[in-house]
Structures are given as C-alpha cells and as structure tokens.
Amino acid sequence: xxxxxxxxxxxxxxxxxxxxxxxxxxxxxxxxxxxxxxxxxxxxxxxxxxxxxxxxxxxxxxxxxxxxxxxxxxxxxxxxxxxxxxxxxxxxxxxxxxxxx
Amino acid sequence: xxxxxxxxxxxxxxxxxxxxxxxxxxxxxxxxxxxxxxxxxxxxxxxxxxxxxxxxxxxxxxxxxxxxxxxxxxxxxxxxxxxxxxxxxxxxxxxxxxxxxxxxxxxxxxxxxxxxxxxxxxxxxxxxxxxxxxxxxxxxxxxxxxxxxxxxxxxxxxxxxxxxxxxxxxxxxxxxxxxxxxxxxxxxxxxxxxxxxxxxxxxxxxxxxxxxxxxxxxxxxxxxxxxxxxxxxxxxxxxxxxxxxxxxxxxxxxxxxxxxxxxxxxxxxxxxxxxxxxxxxxxxxxxxxxxxxxxxxxxxxxxxxxxxxxxxxxxxxxxxxxxxxxxxxxxxxxxxxxxxxxxxxxxxxxxxxxxxxxxxxxxxxxxxxxxxxxxxxxxxxxxxxxxxxxxxxxxxxxxxxxxxxxxxxxxxxxxxxxxxxxxxxxxxxxxxxxxxxxxxxxxxxxxxxxxxxxxxxxxxxxxx
Numbered sequence: 001x002x003x004x005x006x007x008x009x010x011x012x013x014x015x016x017x018x019x020x021x022x023x024x025x026x027x028x029x030x031x032x033x034x035x036x037x038x039x040x041x042x043x044x045x046x047x048x049x050x051x052x053x054x055x056x057x058x059x060x061x062x063x064x065x066x067x068x069x070x071x072x073x074x075x076x077x078x079x080x081x082x083x084x085x086x087x088x089x090x091x092x093x094x095x096x097x098x099x100x101x
Numbered sequence: 102x103x104x105x106x107x108x109x110x111x112x113x114x115x116x117x118x119x120x121x122x123x124x125x126x127x128x129x130x131x132x133x134x135x136x137x138x139x140x141x142x143x144x145x146x147x148x149x150x151x152x153x154x155x156x157x158x159x160x161x162x163x164x165x166x167x168x169x170x171x172x173x174x175x176x177x178x179x180x181x182x183x184x185x186x187x188x189x190x191x192x193x194x195x196x197x198x199x200x201x202x203x204x205x206x207x208x209x210x211x212x213x214x215x216x217x218x219x220x221x222x223x224x225x226x227x228x229x230x231x232x233x234x235x236x237x238x239x240x241x242x243x244x245x246x247x248x249x250x251x252x253x254x255x256x257x258x259x260x261x262x263x264x265x266x267x268x269x270x271x272x273x274x275x276x277x278x279x280x281x282x283x284x285x286x287x288x289x290x291x292x293x294x295x296x297x298x299x300x301x302x303x304x305x306x307x308x309x310x311x312x313x314x315x316x317x318x319x320x321x322x323x324x325x326x327x328x329x330x331x332x333x334x335x336x337x338x339x340x341x342x343x344x345x346x347x348x349x350x351x352x353x354x355x356x357x358x359x360x361x362x363x364x365x366x367x368x369x370x371x372x373x374x375x376x377x378x379x380x381x382x383x384x385x386x387x388x389x390x391x392x393x394x395x396x397x398x399x400x401x402x403x404x405x406x407x408x409x410x411x412x413x414x415x416x417x418x419x420x421x422x423x424x425x426x427x428x429x430x431x432x433x434x435x436x437x438x439x440x441x442x443x444x445x446x447x448x449x450x451x452x453x454x455x456x457x458x459x460x461x462x463x464x465x466x467x468x469x470x471x472x473x474x475x476x477x478x479x480x481x482x483x484x485x486x487x488x489x490x491x492x493x494x495x496x497x498x499x500x501x502x503x504x505x506x507x508x509x510x511x512x513x514x515x516x517x518x519x520x521x522x523x524x525x526x527x528x529x530x531x532x533x534x535x536x537x538x539x540x541x542x543x544x545x546x547x548x549x550x551x552x553x554x555x556x557x558x559x560x561x562x563x564x565x
Contacts, residue, residue: 005221008332008340015341018124019348025131028356028444028469031451032188034130034349035320039195041123041143042346045327047154048206048334053169054160060213065162067209069169071202076173077180078195078202079147084181085191087140089455092185093133096463 033089040082046075108158115153116338122146123342127349133464150338185459186416189448190247193316196323197240203326204233208293210333216284222333223283227276229329231296235269236322238300243315246304247448255308268299309413310490312448314357321350353450360444360470362496362507389525392543394552397519398559400543401427404481404517406437408473410510411453412446414487414522418549424486425460427553430560439466441473441483441510443491474511483515487522487549493534503532518542521552 026034053068122142129139155166183191207230211218218226245251272295279288307315328343330336358364392400401407409428415421431438440462446453454467468476477483485492494513495502512518513536520537522544536542545552 004335005332008335008337011337012328012332012340012344015344016348019127019345020352022124022127022131023345023349023352026127027131027133028442028451029454029464029467030130030133030136031353031356032192032449032455033136033451034127035192035316035353035450036188036195037126037130037140037143038320038324038346038349039192039199040147041126041342042199042324042327043202044119044123044147044150044339044342045199045202045206045330047150048330048336048339049169049202050151050154050166051157051159051334052206052209054157054162054166056159056161057213060209063212064209065165067205069165071205072166072169073173073176074198074205075202076170077177078198080174080177081180081191082177082195083140083144083147084178085183085188086143087137088181089185089188089458090133090136090140092455092458092461093136093464094458094461095133095465 029093030090033086036082036086036089040079040086043075043078043082046072046079049075108156112153112156115149116336119146119150119153120338120341122149123345127345185455186419187248188455189312189316189452190244192449193240193244193247193319196316196319197237197244199323200233200236200240200326203323203330204230204237204293206330207233207326207333208289211289212286215286215289218283220280220283223280224276225329225332227279227292229326229333230292231272231276232322232326232329234293234296235300235303236319236326238297239304239315240300240319240323242301242304243307243312243319246307246309247312253309255306255311257306261302261306265299265302268295268302272296272299309448310445311361313445313450313452314354314361314363316449317350317353317357319350321347321354324348324350357445357450360508362504387538389537389544390540390542391546392519394545394555395559397543397545398556400517400519401431401436401482401484401556402434402560404431404436406439406476406480407431407482407484408439408441408476408480408512408515410441410443410446410483410485410488410492410512411457412443412486412488412491413448413452414489415549416447416452416456416487418487420486420550420553421456421460421462423550423553423557424457425462426557427560428462428466430557434560439468439473439476441470441477441512442467443470443488443510446488446491470508470510477511477514480515482517482519483512485512485518485520485522486553489522489534490532492520492536493532495532495535499535512536513539513541516541519545521545521547521549523548 049068049071057064123146126139126143129135275291324343324346328340331339442453492512496504496507496509
C-alpha cells in the first residue's frame with residue numbers, strides 16, 4: 001500500500017513534468033483547442049465512473065449506481081463534445097497556401 | 102465476463118497504450134500541421150481505455166453503463182457543435198461536467214469505503230472533492246457570465262476576500278478532521294457543500310475581461326481533482342491525464358496572468374478585478390480625430406503594411422467574416438496584412454485565433470504579441486477592432502495607471518492608428534486610453550461589423 005502510493009506520487013510528478021514540457025511548446029495560436037483537447041482527455045475519469053456504476057458493492061450499491069451513472073453521463077459528454085469541437089476548430093486552421101483567394 | 106487469467110494484464114496494457122497516446126496527442130498539438138493527428142491519437146487512446154475498462158471482470162451490470170454512455174453522447178454531440186463564438190462558455194461548461202464527474206465518484210468512494218479510509222487516502226479524497234465541487238459551481242458561474250445569463254459586471258463588496266478565504270479555510274479544517282476521523286460521515290457533506298458555495302463566491306467578483314485567466318485556472322483545478330481521483334482509485338492513467346490537464350491549465354493561467362500583469366498569487370486566490378475598478382480617473386473631454394469609412398479605406402489602400410488588432414469587440418459584433426473580406430480586399434491590392442493578437446484578447450486563451458481561423462484567415466498571418474511588436478514601427482496602419490486595454494500605451498508610460506506594466510501591443514508605434522469603437526466610453530476596465538488622443542490616431546465610430554463592411558465596399562471588395 002505504502003509503496004503503491006509512492007509509485008503514484010512518482011507517476012504524478014513525472015507526468016506533470018512531461019505536461020509542462022509538452023504544453024509549453026504549444027503555440028498560443030492553438031490555446032483554445034488545447035484547452036478543449038485536455039478537457040476531453042481529462043474525461044478519462046469516465047473509467048472510474050464505469051467501475052463505480054458497474055462493480056458489485058456489498059452496501060451502498062444504490063448510491064454507487066446513481067452517482068456512477070450521472071458521472072458517466074457527465075464525462076462522456078465531455079469526451080464526445082471535446083473531441084468533436086477540437087477537431088472542428090483545428091480543421092479551420094489553414095496555412096496561406098499558394099492559391100490566390 | 103470471461104475469467105481468463107490474462108485479462109487484468111490486457112486491461113492494464115490498454116491503459117498503458119492510452120497513456121502514451123494521450124501524451125502524443127498533446128505533443129502533436131504543438132503545431133497546426135500535426136494537430137489533427139493529435140486529436141485522433143486522443144480519441145484512439147480514449148476508446149482503448151474505455152474498451153479495456155468494460156472488460157473488467159468486476160463489472161456485474163452493464164445496463165446503466167450503456168444507458169449513461171449513450172446519454173452522454175447525446176448531450177456531447179450538440180456541445181461539440183456550438184458556434185465558435187460560444188466556445189468560451191462551452192469550455193467553462195465542460196470544466197463543470199468534468200468536475201461533476203470527479204466529485205460524484207469521490208463522494209461515492211467515500212461512502213463505500215468509510216470507516217476504513219487510510220489517512221493519506223482521506224486527504225487526497227478531500228482534495229478531490231473540494232477541488233471538484235468548487236470547480237463545478239465556479240465553472241457554471243463562469244459559463245453563465247459568458248453566456249450573459251448572469252451579469253458580466255464584477256460584483257464586489259467589502260471583506261469579500263476574507264469571506265471567501267474563510268469559507269475555503271473552513272472546508273480545509275473540516276477535511277483535516279475527516280482525515281483524523283474518517284468514520285465521521287456526517288462531516289462529509291460539508292466538504293462538498295462549502296466548496297460549492299465557495300465556487301459561486303469566487304466568480305462573483307470576476308468580470309468578463311478576467312475570464313481568460315479564470316477559465317485557465319478552473320481548467321487546472323479540474324485536472325488536479327482528476328489526478329487526485331487517480332490516487333484514490335489507484336489508476337495511473339487517471340493520474341497522468343489529470344496531471345497533463347492540470348499542467349496545461351497551470352501554464353495557461355501563468356501566461357494569462359503575465360499578460361495582464363497580475364502576480365500569480367493574485368490569480369490563485371481569485372482576487373481578480375478589484376484593483377481596476379477604482380482607478381477610473383475622469384479626465385475632461387479631449388478632442389479626438391475621427392474619420393469616415395471612405396477616408397479609412399483611402400488610407401488603408403495607400404498603405405504597404407497593415408496590422409489588424411482584434412479584441413473582444415470583434416467577437417461581440419461577429420465581425421470576423423467582414424474582417425476577412427477586408428483582408429481579401431487589401432491583400433488583392435498588394436497590401437501586406439497581418440494580425441496582432443494579445444494573449445488575453447477575448448474571453449479565453451486563443452479565442453481570437455479561433456474566430457479568425459473560422460473566417461478562413463490563414464493562421465500564419467495570426468501573430469502573437471511578441472512576434473508582432475517588433476513590426477509596428479514599420480507598419481503604416483494599425484487597425485484596432487474592438488480592443489482597448491491591450492493597446493493602451495499608458496501601460497508602458499504612466500506609472501499611476503492601474504494597468505502599468507502590463508505587456509501591450511505597441512500599436513502607437515505604427516504611422517497611423519485607426520480604432521473602430523462604438524463611442525468614446527472607457528473600456529471594460531474603465532481606464533482612459535491615451536492612444537485615442539494621439540495626433541496619428543483616427544477614431545472610426547460605429548459598430549465593428551458594419552464599419553468594416555463599409556470600408557470593404559469602398560475598397561470595391563466584398564462577397565455580396
């Protein structure tokens with residue numbers, strides 16, 4: 001248990017460093033899509049919600065099911081909406097090609 | 102579900118691949134050329150992770166999961182198809198949804214595990230629930246203000262910060278008590294309820310111009326609460342996704358606060374807005390020079406190099422498509438047209454870029470502040486459309502100005518400055534802008550969309 005925790009802290013720390021390094025390089029041009037994309041990725045919390053709603057619980061089963069189900073709905077709407085709008089935005093970004101307007 | 106011994110490992114491997122794809126997804130987002138590949142990587146990772154989770158043999162019932170996934174998709178599709186002008190409020194709303202998910206899972210985990218919750222676990226769980234709840238209501242408030250169903254004006258009162266910090270303090274104390282005595286379930290609703298209230302109180306004093314910082318900050322909180330949830334559930338995937346989101350929100354918050362010349366602690370404590378409101382010193386009416394669309398068109402047509410500086414006013418007037426026509430008309434005449442974009446122009450980071458890209462303006466013409474500022478001295482005309490404080494030279498020269506020190510776009514260094522503005526009313530922050538009284542400045546009074554349209558007609562362009 002103690003060791004798992006420590007591992008988790010290491011994982012968090014490394015991920016935060018990777019996050020800083022990778023995201024620092026994102027051009028300000030794309031900061032709005034960046035936010036909607038990280039939002040969609042963050043909705044991976046749906047994994048926890050699915051287990052909560054679907055697993056067997058000796059007590060509090062009703063509570064887990066209700067809260068878990070609402071949580072899945074919230075996260076899924078972020079996943080679907082987030083990816084859709086990010087892609088829509090990115091499709092709009094075009095370089096000025098050789099073609100004359 | 103099958104009980105193959107390898108199933109657990111297969112699930113873990115899908116998570117591992119998903120994690121790698123998430124990191125690649127953000128990496129590819131760094132350039133517009135690879136960005137869409139990034140979205141695809143993210144989608145693939147998400148799909149893998151969800152599929153892997155559904156294989157979990159602990160899952161005994163699928164009915165509600167499937168119903169919830171379908172329902173979430175039904176809600177998500179329209180949220181993915183909102184107009185570009187509504188992207189800031191959509192983003193705020195999605196922070197609220199993310200925080201809701203995290204808070205609900207956290208609450209359920211507490212009630213399922215109590216009374217034996219290890220101390221560290223209880224601490225992280227408290228963090229998850231506190232951050233989640235305050236992000237939930239805070240983001241809903243922000244979305245409400247952006248959608249203008251709530252008043253955009255900041256509402257301040259004496260002792261506001263003390264009340265707010267007091268609320269947060271109480272929540273933290275209660276969380277501490279729960280860490281010591283996790284069996285005291287009656288305390289738990291407090292660490293949900295108080296932060297919910299705090300989230301509302303935190304956004305009340307915040308005005309529209311501060312939204313880019315606030316949205317970034319809420320983004321960061323949403324990420325951190327998800328990472329905390331990862332600790333509680335011992336899910337490395339969630340820890341990493343949360344850390345990435347938290348880091349992203351953090352970087353954007355720091356960028357935004359730098360661009361507004363606020364200290365980061367000022368941002369962290371949510372103490373926005375209050376310094377600005379006091380400082381509107383009323384000056385006597387000074388003469389300004391104004392111009393008609395015909396005159397503006399003649400000057401623009403004679404220019405070699407034009408920099409357009411858009412602000413929130415362009416978004417409000419939905420003028421970006423007219424601006425595109427102006428860009429076309431000038432480009433056709435051989436004028437070099439670029440756009441200078443301040444980091445806090447608009448209501449969220451990158452807001453202006455998305456609107457201009459929507460209007461089909463090539464992204465290599467959209468330059469950020471540091472890139473464009475060196476070009477103003479060689480610029481014939483700087484055309485400011487619906488931006489104000491980000492062009493205020495007082496930020497460079499007047500130490501008594503409330504925005505002194507804020508990095509601005511040096512439009513006053515261009516040979517001629519034109520400002521499209523509805524009236525001489527002060528900007529959002531109520532700060533006088535000396536730019537308007539310069540000899541080289543021409544005020545173009547009117548609605549951004551119709552004024553730009555009139556200039557385009559003069560130039561003989563337009564798509565009507």
